[in-house]
Amino acid sequence: MSFDGNKLCQLLGIKIPIMSAPMAGVTTGSLAAGVTLAGGFGLLSTGNSGFCIPTTSTSIDSYNSFKGEIASARELLGTTAGLPLPIGVGFLGWLLDKDEEGGKRLLMAALDEPVKAVWFSFGQDLEKWIKFVRDYDAANNRKTIIIVQLSTVAKIQVAIRDWKVDIVVAQGNEAGGHGYTSSPPVKVLVSSVLPLTTDGGPLILGAGGVATGAQVAELLNLGVSGVILGTRFSLTPESRLGEPQKKALLSAGPNLSVRSMAFDEVRDTMGWPRGVDGRGIRTASVDDYERGDDISVLRAKLQDSQKNGDMSRAVIWAGTGYSLVKELKPAKEVVEELRRECLAHLKN
Structure with missing residues (x-):
C-alpha cells in the first residue's frame, strides 16, 4: 500500500502527504531538507526578523x-x-x-531561488501577497505553489472562492505556537470546509496536535489531502529548539499544553492580529499571569530565569500531541515512522 494517487503528492512531487510546519526560530535548512529527502515536504520560516530593508547590522544578519x-x-x-x-x-x-x-525583498529572496512553495499566515491582507507571487510568476514564466494557513470556515471559504490558492491549511485549536483562540478543533474544521471544495480548487490540509501516523491516517480518512506536523519536528536534532527546551518538552507530563496570551505578554512580543494567542507548555509565568500578577514583575522574573538557566518560565511551544513523542529522532526517521504507522492504520 502506498500514497499513489494522493493529490498533494502529485502536486508537490512527493511520496508522503506530510509537511513540516514553518516554525519561527525552530526550522532550519537541514530540517526542511531532511523532511523533503525522506519523501515529505519541508518548509523554512522567515520568523520574526528579516523583514526590513537591511540597513542595520541586526536586519542584515x-x-x-x-x-x-x-x-x-x-x-x-x-x-x-x-x-x-x-x-x-x-x-x-x-x-x-x-x-x-522589506517584505517584498525577503519574498523575492525566496522566489528567486526559486523555492517550490510559499506559505502565508496571520495577515489582514494575504490576498495582496498572493497577487504579488502570482505577478512574479507571470513575469518569470514560473509556477510557485501558494499555501495559506487559516483557522475559520469563513476565511477558508474566501480562500477557496476568491484567492485561487493551491493549498489551504486548516489549523485547528490544538496546534502549538500561534493560532486563533476561537478556532475549532482540527477535525471539526476540516469536516466543515471539505464540502466547500470543488474540482480544481485548492487542496485542504489539516494541522493541529498531530504527532503520530495514526493521527495522520485519521485526518486523511476525513478527506484531507495531507497533514502538517510542527511539534513533532521540533523534537529532532535538526531543529533549532534549544537542548534544554527539548529535554523539558520530552519530560513534561500530559495535559500541560495550554492556550494563553501570557507567552507573548511576558516576552513582550505583541503585535499579532486580534484574536491570536499561543499554545505552549504551562509554566510558572502562565500561572502568575492567570492570577493577575503585574506584567512588569513577570517580565523581570523571566529575564532572571533565563540568566540562571531555569526552565520553569521558559516559553516552549507545544501542540496537544506533544506527550505522544517519547524521544528525539532525525527528521528522516520521523517521516519514515509516520509513513509506516499511517499506512498500517489506513490498511486496517
Whole structure:
C-alpha cells in the first residue's frame, strides 16, 4: 500500500502527504531538507526578523541568516543554484504588512531561488501577497505553489472562492505556537470546509496536535489531502529548539499544553492580529499571569530565569500531541515512522 494517487503528492512531487510546519526560530535548512529527502515536504520560516530593508547590522544578519538556511537546504538536497528548490518558505502576513518593502525583498529572496512553495499566515491582507507571487510568476514564466494557513470556515471559504490558492491549511485549536483562540478543533474544521471544495480548487490540509501516523491516517480518512506536523519536528536534532527546551518538552507530563496570551505578554512580543494567542507548555509565568500578577514583575522574573538557566518560565511551544513523542529522532526517521504507522492504520 502506498500514497499513489494522493493529490498533494502529485502536486508537490512527493511520496508522503506530510509537511513540516514553518516554525519561527525552530526550522532550519537541514530540517526542511531532511523532511523533503525522506519523501515529505519541508518548509523554512522567515520568523520574526528579516523583514526590513537591511540597513542595520541586526536586519542584515537576519537576512543573511535566512539566505544561509536556504543555501544549507540546497546543499543537502544536492540541487544546483538557480534550479528549483523542493522546499517551501513560510511568511507571517502581519510582518509583511508592517514593512512592505522589506517584505517584498525577503519574498523575492525566496522566489528567486526559486523555492517550490510559499506559505502565508496571520495577515489582514494575504490576498495582496498572493497577487504579488502570482505577478512574479507571470513575469518569470514560473509556477510557485501558494499555501495559506487559516483557522475559520469563513476565511477558508474566501480562500477557496476568491484567492485561487493551491493549498489551504486548516489549523485547528490544538496546534502549538500561534493560532486563533476561537478556532475549532482540527477535525471539526476540516469536516466543515471539505464540502466547500470543488474540482480544481485548492487542496485542504489539516494541522493541529498531530504527532503520530495514526493521527495522520485519521485526518486523511476525513478527506484531507495531507497533514502538517510542527511539534513533532521540533523534537529532532535538526531543529533549532534549544537542548534544554527539548529535554523539558520530552519530560513534561500530559495535559500541560495550554492556550494563553501570557507567552507573548511576558516576552513582550505583541503585535499579532486580534484574536491570536499561543499554545505552549504551562509554566510558572502562565500561572502568575492567570492570577493577575503585574506584567512588569513577570517580565523581570523571566529575564532572571533565563540568566540562571531555569526552565520553569521558559516559553516552549507545544501542540496537544506533544506527550505522544517519547524521544528525539532525525527528521528522516520521523517521516519514515509516520509513513509506516499511517499506512498500517489506513490498511486496517
